[in-house]
Amino acid sequence: MTIGVKKVSLQRSMRDQIFLPAILEGLLTSARHFFKNTMTKGMGDVDTIRYGEPDVDPKTYYPARYRGVHRLMHREDGSVRCVACMCCSTVCPAKCIHIVAEDRRDDAEKAPASFVIDELKCVVCGLCVEACPCDAIRMDSAQHMTPTEERAEAVLGKIELMSRGSRSVAVQGGHGADYRATEPAADPRFPTAR
Secondary structure (H helix, E strand, O other), X not given: OOOOOOOOOOOOOHXXXXXXXXXXXXXXXXXXXXXXXXXXXXXXXXXXXXXXXXXXXXXXXXXXXXXXXXXXXXXXXXOEOOOOOOHHHHHOOOOOEEEXXXXXXXXXXXXXXXXEEEOOOOOOOOHHHHHOOOOOEEOOOOOOOOOOOOHHHHEEOHHHHHHHOOXXXXXXXXXXXXXXXXOOOOOOOOOOOO
16 A cells, blocks of 8 residues: 655635735724624623623622632631641642641641632632532632732731631531522523523
């Protein structure tokens, strides 16, 4: 069996070689979408949250799975649930979680001597919450990270993270209501949900 080579010639017209018609066509498409979505009363077909308009307040509704600022959960005795297993800092793609472990006084398990999250580096992926085996870290605070003037204000330590947290009532195995049955059918921030 012989393998042959097939020569293919690329035939370009003068219109294709100039590229100017293609550039103008792209600009025309962009301009058409821009004017369609900004000049029509209902914002065209763009789903967006209209901040600043008096009749729309998007901050009144947060979906149940909204990822807000991190918080550390407590045990019954008020200590942090974290056992310094390093799962959250290992899985974090932004490497924004830093933990220093220490031995607890009761010899049961480890605890974090230092637990620091840099919210400016965080990409809000939620992998730290999924990786945590003991329900120690959550992102269900329904709070945006507040704007900061100094970088140090966005670096949250263990004390501040615990002040946002509460006693964990997690159940092993995740028993509870199906979130799809309890969620509203449409997000109320958008007038027409698809």
